[in-house]
Amino acid sequence: MPEHKAASRLRLSGLCFLLQILNILLFATFVRYSPESSSSLCSPQLNCSRRNQDSGFQHPRFRDVHIQVLLGFGLLVAFLGRYGPGSVAISILIVSFAIQWAILIQGFLYFFLNGKIYVGARSMVSADFCTAAVLISTGAVLGRVNPVQMLLLALLEVTLCTLNEYILLSLMGVSDSGRSLTVHTFGAYFGLMVSRILHQPHMDKRKREDQQNTGHQADVFAVVGTIYLWIFWPSFTSTTSVHDNAEPWAVLNTYFSLVASTIATFMLSPVLYEESTPRMVQIQDATLAGAAVMGMAGEMLVTPFGALITGFLAGLICPLGFRFFTPVLQSRLKIQDTCGVHNVHGLPGILGALLGVLLTLLATADAYGDRLELVFPLVAQGSRTAADQAVLQLCALPLTLLLATLGGCLTGAVLKIKALRSPPDKGNLENTVLLEVDKEGCDPRTSGKEPGISTLV
Amino acid sequence: MPEHKAASRLRLSGLCFLLQILNILLFATFVRYSPESSSSLCSPQLNCSRRNQDSGFQHPRFRDVHIQVLLGFGLLVAFLGRYGPGSVAISILIVSFAIQWAILIQGFLYFFLNGKIYVGARSMVSADFCTAAVLISTGAVLGRVNPVQMLLLALLEVTLCTLNEYILLSLMGVSDSGRSLTVHTFGAYFGLMVSRILHQPHMDKRKREDQQNTGHQADVFAVVGTIYLWIFWPSFTSTTSVHDNAEPWAVLNTYFSLVASTIATFMLSPVLYEESTPRMVQIQDATLAGAAVMGMAGEMLVTPFGALITGFLAGLICPLGFRFFTPVLQSRLKIQDTCGVHNVHGLPGILGALLGVLLTLLATADAYGDRLELVFPLVAQGSRTAADQAVLQLCALPLTLLLATLGGCLTGAVLKIKALRSPPDKGNLENTVLLEVDKEGCDPRTSGKEPGISTLV
Amino acid sequence: MPEHKAASRLRLSGLCFLLQILNILLFATFVRYSPESSSSLCSPQLNCSRRNQDSGFQHPRFRDVHIQVLLGFGLLVAFLGRYGPGSVAISILIVSFAIQWAILIQGFLYFFLNGKIYVGARSMVSADFCTAAVLISTGAVLGRVNPVQMLLLALLEVTLCTLNEYILLSLMGVSDSGRSLTVHTFGAYFGLMVSRILHQPHMDKRKREDQQNTGHQADVFAVVGTIYLWIFWPSFTSTTSVHDNAEPWAVLNTYFSLVASTIATFMLSPVLYEESTPRMVQIQDATLAGAAVMGMAGEMLVTPFGALITGFLAGLICPLGFRFFTPVLQSRLKIQDTCGVHNVHGLPGILGALLGVLLTLLATADAYGDRLELVFPLVAQGSRTAADQAVLQLCALPLTLLLATLGGCLTGAVLKIKALRSPPDKGNLENTVLLEVDKEGCDPRTSGKEPGISTLV
Numbered sequence A, B, C: 001m002p003e004h005k006a007a008s009r010l011r012l013s014g015l016c017f018l019l020q021i022l023n024i025l026l027f028a029t030f031v032r033y034s035p036e037s038s039s040s041l042c043s044p045q046l047n048c049s050r051r052n053q054d055s056g057f058q059h060p061r062f063r064d065v066h067i068q069v070l071l072g073f074g075l076l077v078a079f080l081g082r083y084g085p086g087s088v089a090i091s092i093l094i095v096s097f098a099i100q101w102a103i104l105i106q107g108f109l110y111f112f113l114n115g116k117i118y119v120g121a122r123s124m125v126s127a128d129f130c131t132a133a134v135l136i137s138t139g140a141v142l143g144r145v146n147p148v149q150m151l152l153l154a155l156l157e158v159t160l161c162t163l164n165e166y167i168l169l170s171l172m173g174v175s176d177s178g179r180s181l182t183v184h185t186f187g188a189y190f191g192l193m194v195s196r197i198l199h200q201p202h203m204d205k206r207k208r209e210d211q212q213n214t215g216h217q218a219d220v221f222a223v224v225g226t227i228y229l230w231i232f233w234p235s236f237t238s239t240t241s242v243h244d245n246a247e248p249w250a251v252l253n254t255y256f257s258l259v260a261s262t263i264a265t266f267m268l269s270p271v272l273y274e275e276s277t278p279r280m281v282q283i284q285d286a287t288l289a290g291a292a293v294m295g296m297a298g299e300m301l302v303t304p305f306g307a308l309i310t311g312f313l314a315g316l317i318c319p320l321g322f323r324f325f326t327p328v329l330q331s332r333l334k335i336q337d338t339c340g341v342h343n344v345h346g347l348p349g350i351l352g353a354l355l356g357v358l359l360t361l362l363a364t365a366d367a368y369g370d371r372l373e374l375v376f377p378l379v380a381q382g383s384r385t386a387a388d389q390a391v392l393q394l395c396a397l398p399l400t401l402l403l404a405t406l407g408g409c410l411t412g413a414v415l416k417i418k419a420l421r422s423p424p425d426k427g428n429l430e431n432t433v434l435l436e437v438d439k440e441g442c443d444p445r446t447s448g449k450e451p452g453i454s455t456l457v
Helices: A002-030 A046-111 A121-141 A147-171 A180-197 A201-212 A216-237 A244-272 A280-292 A304-331 A341-362 A365-375 A386-415 A423-439 A451-456 B002-030 B046-111 B121-141 B147-171 B180-197 B201-212 B216-237 B244-272 B280-292 B304-331 B341-362 B365-375 B386-415 B423-439 B451-456 C002-030 C046-111 C121-141 C147-171 C180-197 C201-212 C216-237 C244-272 C280-292 C304-331 C341-362 C365-375 C386-415 C423-439 C451-456
Strands: A031-033 A116-119 B031-033 B116-119 C031-033 C116-119
Touching (some): A002 A031, A002 A147, A046 A147, A046 C280, A116 A121, A147 A386, A244 A304, A280 B046, B216 B244, B244 C046, B280 B341, B280 C046, C002 C046, C216 C244
Parallel strands (some): C031 C116
């Protein structure tokens, strides 16, 4: 038994070593800093104003690099609401690896120039987007895969997510600034399919009771996570809207959407559950949903009340999904969704995409004014009508779902390989994970005191 | 009994529904995005530099929109120090509603233009200011009103707070950039009056003992809250100082004030209490007080040591108020102050206002230089002498107190309506709230383990 | 006994009072706001663009003032991982005092102009740097000195740290933008020497067992601390790289270094310890190490993989130091390192400095381009060859170590003064601190419930 644990431990550490060395070698071979970031000092005239725009265009991105990572951790904290520090360690490992890997993969697709990948703030940000998708998928299988499997999941998903992003944004010219499709929808359904493939009957009931009783430790994390998301998500959705004077609407729309979805949760949860006020975890889920739905439509909405209505719907969908849809997923479809990413990211992502299609259809030059060339450059240039754009936006949805499900199946199949599952040994790893979970008070019998230590006493 | 709970739950969810639908309808009718945020792309000459100034003038505001909400939550976290996640859920509900409502009410007063309210970053920020005032008032009655009452309190206070702000800032031309008066003072005394009206004898002693024993869970929240406030409050006080080159002093002054008030607390608390070092909650209160006192005077102070002295005084007032003033409030005036908003916001707000009057009196063109037209535009334009300005600043204080107390009485009277109190049912609601409080370990007998669950075992 | 406690309490509060009054008087005499921050409104032409650059050059600094303080608290939170809120209160006291003191001391050295110290954002930032060094030293002696001693430690260290910084940066023209030497190395070895002088045999074993069992409360703080550091440290290392277009590389390098060091920890800790995944505290230490190593080299590295390799090494050094070096320090050298600052700041700081020397040696005009005059102004001006610069950078390391050790001995000798130690009374103070620690669950027997209260029951 102990040598099993030792073996698994060493397998993890060995894999980390290999991957990091691989990354370093690839970086040494291909990755350089983009000259843009060492641009010459500006001369007082036009050149300078250009530089101002550039730096004004870089700096938000730099902040968003951190904010993005923060958001990554915001998602972690969202998981923490259910899975405590035990899950953070693994998630930080995934973030650390996925960011490097995403820079490489995306570099080959986007920034590859005469044999070198030129990274800068922009590539960091898109790498962070990819990492966010991986974290979302992680939320679906959390607690049922060991770290080694997690790393392989990140390895594969980053590749596929980048491919999907490349097809949608570059080839089809879909406008998805807040990544409703490429991050939220893709990440959610990818994770759900992996979870489906890794399904094991005997696990479910233990999990399901874990779902029910989350200790008060959880609430603390949920509070912190909610605050993080409220502060930083609006700038997340507006990260890639390049020009400063287009940014406001995306921020304000996201903001209104958050507000409305929160109130919707307060409206619905007393009806669905026996509590007079929703738990913090539910409020956090509503915040996530309200922001996910604004991903694509964020910079398209031209009126505030549209954001209020959309956020309100997202706030209704999320708890309804938890109440009625998650059980169906578990019992009928044998898909187990640890952190409810389907309700928090999947459904709102789809809703946001459909809303984006609708808004694209209604997009007119006089309604958007100068913003048209920012939101729909191709339409503004007249190389494409608003209807064509809308059709493409619509096609992007099934395409993303297809890629996500196929990729999820593939990845799940890989993760089922016996050498990775390592059956005799997996049980231990799992227990260690679950033990950490219990330590966090998710289990009522041990909440507030540490089992490992109480046994010592 | 259960049907009582059901009734109250449904009343809350119904009220949320009605208010949100009302907001959506009013937004659909009146609110539009201000064209400023979709300004035309700039031509390389002057026009462009104008745009730069604009965006430089918008962007801090956008960040402050989040920071403000953060501050809102910072205040929540300040409450958390005493009332745990149970109070956050309700507070987030209030924030979500109050922001929308404030945008509407303020829109009708400020931004109403040919039948439409044009919102942008600026209106969001002033809406956040209003929300902060509501949160402060909430701190005075926390734990003794049910969510339905909270929502109505927000509904009324936002209206009155906006009215007060309109009279002071627009009609009287009072300069109160950091909102010592319109947010801190108004919110504190409004909440205290509501608390006075809702006073119930049998409640007090139970509360008072709650005050004494705050678990170590509380300290965790207090630490996080203090860090939040230290980071973001300096930019809060300098939010509305428009031009970039006036901002620094407000930030630095607030910063010095925080530092001095913290040290003052360390100096005083060993004398007042039996502990060698103050509890984190006390340090957090000192931080709040040190920032509240800088609200009006923040951008007026022209020397750092003035900020040090003011912060030092605020740091002395706050613990003294808790030690000697709060008991008097409770026993004599029958005003119960759950989170001590009177010491943390009320007294420092008044002190800050008086300091502002003094500084206005001393304001001279050569001391301020170009800043004069930023801090006292009317004085700089010569349409008003510094003395007149000082008199107006002074008159603003009693006026704010008057409006706050009257509004508080009115609101308290409304909240006392039997249908809202719903006597048989209120007990339950309260218990649920208190239960959540106990879960957070405010009650020593249950700290560290969950009563609800321990009963199950 | 009680009168002993009373005496010590009053000594602390009296010292706070004296120091604050002293600060206020010195500020009143010397400190004024720098006129730069009230520069005249800009005319539309060149002058205006200059102003834009200025404000673009001030504003990051202002944000970094807060971020710095945040970082200060980030360090606190890092300590919290081991020492809970009990340590935060004291640390906040130190921050509050050290910032004022640093502004004064640095003002006399740097910003002293015809009898006045002109403070602005820049001086605030360098004051924050100094405070960070004090906090690092605090980490070495935490839990074994009383608040009064802490204040005196800050008083002395700020002075010596500023002196060291002045010699390195101003006299020798060493380029150390992220303060690998002047903050991390100096702070670590200063604290270690103080800890050596204050060594008491009977303390060690109790401490050592404290080291072993850190409750799950610790993990919560470690999670929050890690997130803080990930978000804000990259901007910390790039604070003083003045021009916007030089900043990116420092940020990105730090970022890559964080990522690599995190993975290195995951690789090593399963080998060193019996756990499959490292504890959050270890991950946090790796984050700190990965950022500390980038201090000097951050803006010198011209390729990303260099940052990856360096971070990877730092991530290996840190856990190895904890595993093998800290025990040696404790047993052989009688140096007790409460929070392991030697592994987290000392060794990575030295490694970073050596790397900086190497990079300086390799610095060529064509590799750096315009950045050369930002990173090595003297070399760019031709007044000094890259080799000379490298030699000076190298000499800076032993000089810093010498000043730190001498200063540490001196300070430790001062803190040993009987009046400060106050032997009969010290025990109590210590217990109160330890009690607070126990409350945080660092002691298994009391974790999860409060001893003080459980005795009541």
